Amino acid sequence: MSTETLKKDILRGGQFLVKETQCEDVFTLEDLNEEQRMMRESTKEFVEREIWAHWERFEKKDYAFTEECMRKAGELGFLSIAVPEAYGGMGMGFVSTMLVCDYISGATGSFSTAFGAHTGIGTLPITLYGTEEQKQKYVPKLATGEWFGAYCLTEPGAGSDANSGKTKAVLSADKKYYSITGQKMWISNAGFCNLFIVFARIEDDKNITGFIVENDPKNGISLGEEEKKLGIHSSSTRQVFFNETKVPVENMLSERGNGFKIAMNALNVGRIKLAAACLEAQRRVTTEAVKYANERIQFKTPIVNFGAIKAKIAQMSINVYAGESACYRAAKNIEDRIAIRVAEGNSHQEAELKGVEEYAIECSILKVAVSEDVQNTTDEGIQIFGGMGFSADTPMEKAWRDARIARIYEGTNEINRMLAVGMLVKKAMKGHVDLLGPATAVGEELMGIPSFETPDFSELFAEEKDLIARLKKVFLMVAGSAVQKFGPDLESHQQVLLAAADILIEIYMAESTLLRTEKNAKREGEAAQEIQIAMTRLYLYEAVDLVIKKGKEAIVSFAEGDEQRMMLMGLKRYTKYTNPPNVVALRNKIADKVAADNRYTFDG
């Protein structure tokens, strides 16, 4: 196929906002092929047998056990999914990578953090930026779990401001090695890793530089104590001190001063994978919760029959479903974009790098949305268990604690929210996504007289699609005016940015959910997708609510007088339902099905 056709078919990163996507063009969990399904099954089996069966050990700060499980995962090939075959990996596509990340993460955040840190930020900088020699030397070991990797970016004084680290790399007189000195903090897998990806500054460079550093205590590397943490109790997290650690010059990653870019690109992949890694935890918690609710009797009836509980179970289910929809949609986009690049003659490495970079906006969106969903789901999980939810003997409280980290690492959710909008605006400036045209059109529409025709909403999702198209206009209206008003100073108007980010996130999540369901309903008929249709409607209803709230908040804060009134009117027009759904009925329908199945069953 010609690269031109390929290019036309898939949206570029951020374009979802201004282009309409056909449901046929999104990938869904229901589209998994046989190989992917088998991969998923074996991942689930592994988790049940090796991880879930021992969840209590993970709560006891049994770091050695995490390492043991990682080693087993390596033996079974789970660490090598994403690694190119040339370096001993399976070289599977991005969807498969996400699948494993997703289903391997449901039992405990301890293992999933170890897994994510190793296969993601611990390995990727080498596969994405390494020289042939570096890849030959290190990647096969990392792919099999013979070696484990860790990623040393954060320092006591450099967290969100990752490029501000003080760790130094000094070239030796003979130019053969760099001597690295500095203090890294919060390093996952530090306790058992063989290799560190270390970011350090050479002289007074503006940007940091990446290095591959083998772990060797005799080479000036020492570790702090294990951090005492709220959750992920068996994930090793330590400070790492480098004291004149000698690193051969050939272990520099990419070029001098390229470290910040490496760090950010590794984090991009890390973010979407982290989102996936929050899905199975939600499925498990939802399933455990509904099981409990079916069994627990109060007032002579299983509590699952109470509307209060149904609302929770419906919400929990919808959150997973929406998260799945958006994660796998984006994953396939990335996979396709890589394929296009390869077809265009890029090396696989280059292609992967660019493919992921392309969807950095979606990666940030997913990281925020799904990490917050898993928090809410586990929170409701506790509540459904009542007093038992507060007990460490039931699996709810540790899921809640483990979930808390996902909103902090791989870039805090504040940072990722601002990145999502910031990157979009930059793409627009660069002409990669045309926001100006659509934003101008919205501006004109706002001045004009609204149509009073009653649209024909008889087809499935006709009104919902229309609404999503209008939500996009809300974003364009809000973000467009903010850009106009604040210009380059926009970044300092964080609360407006954050509100815009919330709108953007809801659009992507709701649209992905709708497209997935529409695709499946076209294939299988609406009856077969009755519950998914309900979930889609309910997700969108809540999304519209949030867009109203956030849109209003932004508008009343940066616009005044007539402009404010016009925008508030626009907001109303763009968020108006002709036929609002019966929210309670939708919730009950969803919850009743989940209760009847006694588990979450919508993951294709």
Add this chain to the structure above:
Amino acid sequence: MSTETLKKDILRGGQFLVKETQCEDVFTLEDLNEEQRMMRESTKEFVEREIWAHWERFEKKDYAFTEECMRKAGELGFLSIAVPEAYGGMGMGFVSTMLVCDYISGATGSFSTAFGAHTGIGTLPITLYGTEEQKQKYVPKLATGEWFGAYCLTEPGAGSDANSGKTKAVLSADKKYYSITGQKMWISNAGFCNLFIVFARIEDDKNITGFIVENDPKNGISLGEEEKKLGIHSSSTRQVFFNETKVPVENMLSERGNGFKIAMNALNVGRIKLAAACLEAQRRVTTEAVKYANERIQFKTPIVNFGAIKAKIAQMSINVYAGESACYRAAKNIEDRIAIRVAEGNSHQEAELKGVEEYAIECSILKVAVSEDVQNTTDEGIQIFGGMGFSADTPMEKAWRDARIARIYEGTNEINRMLAVGMLVKKAMKGHVDLLGPATAVGEELMGIPSFETPDFSELFAEEKDLIARLKKVFLMVAGSAVQKFGPDLESHQQVLLAAADILIEIYMAESTLLRTEKNAKREGEAAQEIQIAMTRLYLYEAVDLVIKKGKEAIVSFAEGDEQRMMLMGLKRYTKYTNPPNVVALRNKIADKVAADNRYTFDG
């Protein structure tokens, strides 16, 4: 003063919804008298010295240390505030009781639970329902901390459905004692208490009966292991097993079959005190967070300068301020109602009972609102600390874990939400609160043509007061229609009830906040209350948003066609701002002040 005047001056429970309260008629933290201020100071001193200085010990499951602190609290008189002087207590008013509950609870949930369980549900059933002999015998010991109390209501099969317990009390042949057998669960203070309030069933009574049971292992009483819990790590929580435990007949509380009532009334007081007990934790977390945000530098600036952080600090501050406003307003109502009853000739015991019962709706409202605020506040506290928030070496994560219990015990928040509306509807049925009249008026207004006059909103809070009056109409519209539609079946429409409850809660919280600020602004001038005015406006803005959301959710779920349209129009009309506040500017103003003070300073 005549009891008639007294009666007229203060609102009855639930009447806030249909009557306008003058700001002069609410009590605020700024109204504390000298004695109360001194009490507060000594409470704070005690906490700093004995509790906060050792917060790490509380995380180490040091149950003995909690007991030691309780004993010290007893020696210093903190356990006897609410206890009548006749029984060795200080006999202070309800406001003072709340004050101590509030300020003693900020350091750790472990101590605050022990304190609450002992002074509240562990002692109150005796002071409220005990015979003179029972009071003489037990209360002085409890007031000094010579003895500690615990409250045994919950059983493995009876949690929310508290009246369904299986514990039996069998009268002996000689009618001298009851023999109690059963299993109680989740009993706070079980590990070190000397006395249990036990609820058990006599024969096949419909309702349970209360007993005072002295702790004596030789009398068939044994304890389970300490529960492993998510939070409040040094609060003793155990199962308590009674095996033919002999209890003299004179230890029955009140009458046979009166236990459920006792349990509920003890919980009423427990709920409002629990709300108070969540306030100082919020103040402390807010203060710790702003201190950190002032110190932590990223991107070359203290993070407190970022809009994202300002929004959090503003929200945290507003939540405490609103919680204080509502808690102390209700506390004084209760204190006054007790005074009226005493003036009318009731015994102090009777008066207190009725006084608290009167405001059961407000107690449920406060329990829900403040327990959720403390969760949100601690959650943002973690987020402001970034990675450090996840560390057990900083005080955020334990505050978050400790906060989680408040939404579960003393009646889950679901139960309390439904109670709040349910009790209100019952009061209306009994004619204690006239809802029908106002609801009918709203119905008529909805049919009529809205006025297009532009109201004069120039006075302080003129628009805000108007809005609150309209929010009340939203509640009447939603709840009124629901009652009409579902009649006695309303209880099974929980999601509508829950939405109504949220509206009710926001009304009470927002109104209380406004009245407090208005009162203080009248006394001190608006300039002196600039920040509080901002907090009030912002709280109300958010409240209106939630009312819109919840109102809409209810309306689209139980009304259809024209009725739905009319109600949605009504909702719009009743929630409309003529001059919406600049949300971002308000937040920044509040956050800047808190940042400049480097702590929360609005507690009068």
